[in-house]
Amino acid sequence: MSEELAIPSESELHRRITTRLGDADPEEVAAILTAHGLDLTAPLPARRELVVHRLYCEGVKSTGTAAKDGPFTLDIPLGPGPWAIASEINSAGKSSVLWALSFALRGEGFAAFRRPETVGWFHYVRADVEVGGVAASVRLTFERPGRPHARLLSADALPALLALEGRGEEGPGVRTVSEAEPPEVEALIGRFMMDRLGLRPISVWTAEPGAPKGEDGQRDSTEQVHGWPSFFYALALNSANDTILLGPTTVGQLPVRLMQLFLDVPYASELTRLVTARKAELQEESRVARRADEDARARQQKVEPLRAALADAQQRLRDLRDAQPDITALLQAVERAAAQVVACQDAHQVAAGQLEAARKNRLADQRAARRARQSSAARLLLGALDPEACPRCDHDIDDARRAIEDTEHRCSVCANPLPDEPNDPEAAQEALTRIDDRLAASQAAETRFKAAADQAARTLEGARTAYEDAAAALAAARSGEAFTLLEQTQQEVFTLQGALTLAAGETTGALPALAAALSEPIAQPTGPHPLNDERVLAVATEVVKEVVDAHSRALFTELNGEILAIAQALGVTNLGSVNLNLAGHLNAIKSGAKHPYSSFSPVDRLRMRIAAVVGMVRVGRRRGIVSHPGLLLIDAPTADEVVPETAHQVLQTLYDTGNDIPGIQMIITSTESAVWDIFPEDRIVTGVDGRELF
Known part of the structure; x- marks a missing residue:
């Protein structure tokens, strides 16, 4: 290095800088230089070979x-x-x-x-x-x-x-x-x-x-x-x-x-x-200053379009709010429809059970009428018990036993010989008449219960449809699209209000605090220049x-x-x-x-x-x-x-x-x-x- 010129140290450079800045804090100066990746350490002699x-x-x-x-x-x-x-x-x-x-x-x-x-x-x-x-x-x-x-x-x-x-x-x-x-x-x-x-x-x-x-x-x-x-x-x-x-x-x-x-x-x-x-x-x-100037000019040019855009956005917001359905009423409708579905399901189950019992009775009466006309043994017992199962052991009385009763005249329940058939045509006819009346009654009952079951099914289907419609109406009211549109429009109104406030100093009924703050004069710094x-x-x-x-x-x-x-x-x-x-x-x-x-x-x-x-x-x-x-x-x-x-x-x-x-x-x-x-x-x-x- 030159013998005539000394190389200042880092501390000497910092001292010169802080002095020219008006006795600024050396640590603050060093921090700013460091933040910009600047190191003023005195260089060592180079050795490049x-x-x-x-x-x-x-x-x-x-x-x-x-x-x-x-x-x-x-x-x-x-x-x-x-x-x-x-x-x-x-x-x-x-x-x-x-x-x-x-x-x-x-x-x-x-x-x-x-x-x-x-x-x-x-x-x-x-x-x-x-x-x-x-x-x-x-x-x-x-x-x-x-x-x-x-x-x-x-x-x-x-x-x-x-x-x-x-x-x-x-x-x-x-x-x-x-x-x-x-x-x-x-x-x-x-x-x-x-x-x-x-x-x-x-x-x-x-x-x-x-x-x-x-x-x-x-x-x-x-x-x-x-x-x-x-x-x-x-x-x-x-x-x-x-x-x-x-x-x-x-x-x-x-x-x-x-x-x-x-x-x-x-x-x-x-x-x-x-x-x-x-x-x-x-x-x-x-660039910041230029952007600020450009923004100011742009704001001056955009005041009227902003007012028009704000009015349009506010009207759309009102329309969307008016079009919003009553969610509470929709919830109540869904609850009522759900309760109706449950009641109809219960009624349908009862009707279906009654229909099934009537159907079984009708089938039993049909079998009895058929046997009465096919078997003299059956006619003998028409007015007596005609069980489907043994009253003691619950075993089914199958067709084989019933056939034995018809052919061998042995009781299908106890297998003992049946008494001789009385030779009374009027009694037999009377027995057949009774069985026919019973069959007609069971058929009529089945028809009534079927009509009731069908009606219950239709009522249940209607209740389910009503529930689905109520649920769909609630889902539509809760859909993301509707809420998103409402929220976006509300945000658009807020944004336009803020833009108009900044552009023309108008509050338009919103952002009064911001407008007031912007209208305050900027305090001018006093004393030494700030250290930036x-x-x-x-x-x-x-x-x-x-x-x-x-x-x-x-x-x-x-x-x-x-x-x-x-x-x-x-x-x-x-x-x-x-x-x-x-x-x-x-x-x-x-x-x-x-x-x-x-x-x-x-x-x-x-x-x-x-x-x-x-x-x-x-x-x-x-x-x-x-x-x-x-x-x-x-x-x-x-x-x-x-x-x-x-x-x-x-x-x-x-x-x-x-x-x-x-x-x-x-x-x-x-x-x-x-x-x-x-x-x-x-x-x-x-x-x-x-x-x-x-």
Whole structure:
């Protein structure tokens, strides 16, 4: 950190905030900051190191290429210092190798290194790395082009990982710590890198596309969180024709935020979260106010329709109430009908019993009349007992006994001989007449009882129908639909009354307490401003921003000198000065005139970007911190250079930089012949005869 500027502690920041708030309660201030996830603990010096020690790839090269169609395997040993992936021809696979490595390090291939025709060639990628002092191996298995399954291995020591052959994963001290399917690969790698490198996401606030402007001219915005994929732009550099110094976007001043992060500016991450939290709070307040204004205008437009709607709802409520039946009367009707059913059931049972007894009597008289005419023995006893069962033992007198009585003249009850039949025709006729009269009487009785039973059944059926009708009327009156409709209409009336009260200050006979309360003037606060979240966040943002800006200016002043020296060494001609400001503008002077970054040629833009990143590394190392991971992947730094001497100068500068700065690892690609003059053979990755790598 800067010797001139001290880093304030958390308690000092809280003291400054509470003082500006008017001696507010520090505990209350801390509680509000904590509620928004803000921790102002003084940061510790960063120690971010990322070194690639081995890159291993397997795949199948499509047919129809210039050479080496079919399966391929790459096994590239790497380490700290400068490295060149070189060939004497174009389309040799140099950028594709960087793309494969970036996929393992980023969880998604770096777009600037991507060559569409080679993406499907890679079936397996392995990168053995040290991240923050931890040995790890990222294994990507591509079942579909660009959609790998990932496995993350770790080991007690790096040599244990490097000793594994090809796709091997088993060895002493080696273990699988995590894995992910294609949709989660980027998140897994990003989380691992962020945790091990001690990085925090950067939040920026950006306007929502298509959002309307408010009265203050501002659009509703949303938070964008930038994590490892965006930070990777400070590691992966190329000669693409873009106009952004660092990072994927300039929204929210992301380039300068990245520089502050990799220069380890104190409280830089906290400032981005404070700004985001405050903007979110302000936006919510603005939305509340806007909704209130819109509601007020809407209420003015809706007063008359509300009155009409209320009158209609009240009339419907009256109609529904008038149409509601008398539930008590319906209950009484059901009870009366139920009692009538019970009485009719009893009467029906009595009539049915009488009918059954009459039927039995009639059947007995029919049998007696039939036997009297068929048997002289029966005629003899017509006036005597004609039992159905023995009067002593209750056994039935069956037809066999009756037949014996007819044929053998033995009593069917006691089996003794019957007396001789008197030969008196008049007596016999008289006996038959008596039995016929008895039969007629029993038949008449059965007919009467049947008529009574039928009448009782009809009466019972009518009673049951009356009960069902009464029960149905009660059920209909109690139905959920009727009550629900009544309740909904009542609620509609209440809602419309409340809406009309709020819209026009009218009570319409309801909600008088609410109307009275709304008519009371709002008491204006007196004394100091109340302590609310937005006010605390605003003051905290001011205090932290002062700290961040002061340290940024000091570090940027030092960084400006590094950028100028490195860019000149990389061949950026006529560059007179650089004055990086807090808005992320380079403010370069070239050939004596102002020269914005977007006006540089593509090759010079890449060299300025390299100068900015290398400058950050140098400033950090000089101050004893490892704020940048130290890895640089540079694709074709001399691709557009037409002067051989300048190309040689650029490559020599990059090689010297990779050797001179402690802990830096620089991997470049090139087709320049000067690579073989500058880089030692063991630092060059190339194919056979300097041609295709695979």
